[in-house]
Amino acid sequence: MPDDRDRLPLTASQTVVWLAQQADPENPIHAAAEYLDIQGPADLRLLQIALRQAVEDTDAFRVRFEIDADGPWQVVGQMRDWPLPVVDLRTALDPLPEALAQMEADLRRTTDLTRDLPFNFTVFVLADDRSLLYVRAHHIVMDGFGFGLFLQRVAEVYTALEQGQDCPPSGLGSLRELIEDDLRYRNSxxxxxxxxxxxxxxxxxxxxxxxxxxxxxxxxxxxxxxxxxxxxxxxxxxxxxxxxxxxxxxxxxxxxxxxxxxxxxxxxxxxxxxxxxxxxxxxxxxxxxxxxxxxxxxxxxxxxxxxxxxxxxxxxxxxxxxxxxxxxxxxxxxxxxxxxxxxxxxxxxxxxxxxPNLHFGQHPVKLHNLSNGxxxxxxxxxxxxxxxxxxxxxxxxxxxxxxxxxxxxxxxxxxxxxxxxxxxxxxxxxxxxxxxxxxxxxxxxxxx
Structure with missing residues (x-):
């Protein structure tokens, strides 16, 4: 069990999502999802490194939810291992609809907030010079503004690595800071x-x-x-x-x-x-x-x-x-x-x-929304x-x-x-x- 000092309350917005999910546990609607259309030959190895670094830098993606007599709470833990599936559709007759169908299927999956990872990423390779990065997160951990911050971090790390530079330091703040800022507001x-x-x-x-x-x-x-x-x-x-x-x-x-x-x-x-x-x-x-x-x-x-x-x-x-x-x-x-x-x-x-205006190295990226929750x-x-x-x-x-x-x-x-x-x-x-x-x-x- 974590120390009580590690326990963090939920924000008001998180509490709303938590209660809605508990009222209908099998409902998959509480997810935000985008796909990034990378218009160029993406380096999948560097993309995986950039994603893992961005998840490591994003406390919200490393939370674990618990519930006890006092209600739900969260704790930021170590990054758990997770796969980055790569789906090669270069030989498909019509690769984009196939990729979108698989994304839609993933959006229909429910998330157990006390056990499952709150996110999922998949790369769909449509051609040698075009890939789609699918990103889905449960709305209890990420809103639209936060998603933008996360994706900017992914692009920042990828670009630096592609240019042969060291991984730049993260400018992302901690979840504890966000919650403490909210508590100060509540008493202001x-x-x-x-x-x-x-x-x-x-x-x-x-x-x-x-x-x-x-x-x-x-x-x-x-x-x-x-x-x-x-x-x-x-x-x-x-x-x-x-x-x-x-x-x-x-x-x-x-x-x-x-x-x-x-x-x-x-x-x-x-x-x-x-x-x-x-x-x-x-x-x-x-x-x-x-x-x-x-x-x-x-x-x-x-x-x-x-x-x-x-x-x-x-x-x-x-x-x-x-x-x-x-x-x-x-x-x-x-x-x-x-x-x-x-x-x-x-x-x-x-x-x-x-x-956000995203580039992965020299490759422009178009962002497409799939769901806002x-x-x-x-x-x-x-x-x-x-x-x-x-x-x-x-x-x-x-x-x-x-x-x-x-x-x-x-x-x-x-x-x-x-x-x-x-x-x-x-x-x-x-x-x-x-x-x-x-x-x-x-x-x-x-x-x-």
Missing amino acids: EQFARDHEYWMEQLSPLPAITTLAGKSAPTAHSFLRNSGQVPAPVVDQLRDLARRARCSLPTVAMAALALYLQRTTGAHDLVLELVVAGRKGPVARSVPGMVTNAPPLRIEMDPAMTTGELLRHTAARARGVMQHQRYPSCLLAHDLGIADAGIVTEPPAINIMGYT AVEDLTINVYDRSDGSLRIDFNANPSLYGAAENAEHHSNFMDLLHAFATADPEEPVAGLGLQPSSAATIFSCARA
Whole structure:
């Protein structure tokens, strides 16, 4: 048994994942996964060394979870041995679909958090000059920001070794530092100010509006529709954001709120805004799981202009970002939602603006997302990439949305973005996009 001094509590975000996994132990949905498309002849020996070094440097990948009378806890141990399978598909008729099928099969495997490794890596060799590195981690140990830190470390070590240099020192912080930083926050004046902010913003809490018309438990998989916004439209959206003195992500948030309002008829809307939950140098240097999903409340006035909607959304989003560390699970208890047994989740929007620019030596790497973890209702991932491109994914809970329904929502939202692209900030927002639905889909989160 480890010394009590080695025991670390779970972060609030980890606790949420732990409880969800314990409620449905066979559910494989609590995994994040990417694959890296290495466009060049990768040195597989150096890649294996780089991966092992990065895992050694990442405390979160070396934790062991235990549970006792005090609840779950974790301890960082020595790196356990693990294989790096290499699947040679160079002679396959169509190697990419075969590789993707094997990745999907791995994502359907469950993880025993008290026994299994919380990660898996596999290399798929598609050609002499193209390989895919598949990386999967249980969400209890890694969020999107942490994944980016880990992959940057892999690329850094690989590049140094390929150039004949010594392995560079790691700039990654320890998991203990991350948890101690979180505990300091919990006992700080900022924590109290954040609590006060959220009580002011959400008391009384408006009804939760969804597109589904019902609630359902977390499914074991999710549906995805993905689309690229054409470059000229992206340029127009960025110009609209500039004229309205906001950002492109703000335009996406406002568009989602407007789509929800037009589809349901509700005017006081709550979205979940997925945030990194990291402030300060410690939190931004440690791979781990601290992501948060606080509420973004947008009040839609039918008479407001497009510019007013964007400015209102920007102001509310700034408030969320300033108070983003306050755990949304605590907020649910503060508002009495959890005590009331209400499980309905609003649509979530996740702005993916921190995709790392990776190179393995001289070889450029394209990063492709496979899963961000559980999808409670509908999650819209907005990839605002450094190259100026914009991709929109609609991930849906298949217990709530059919494939055709999710595809229709995705298509309608993309059309609405096109309408925003040519919008005049001074014109009424009522002239944009879809017409209101006659039937609103609203779940009340207020106590009777």
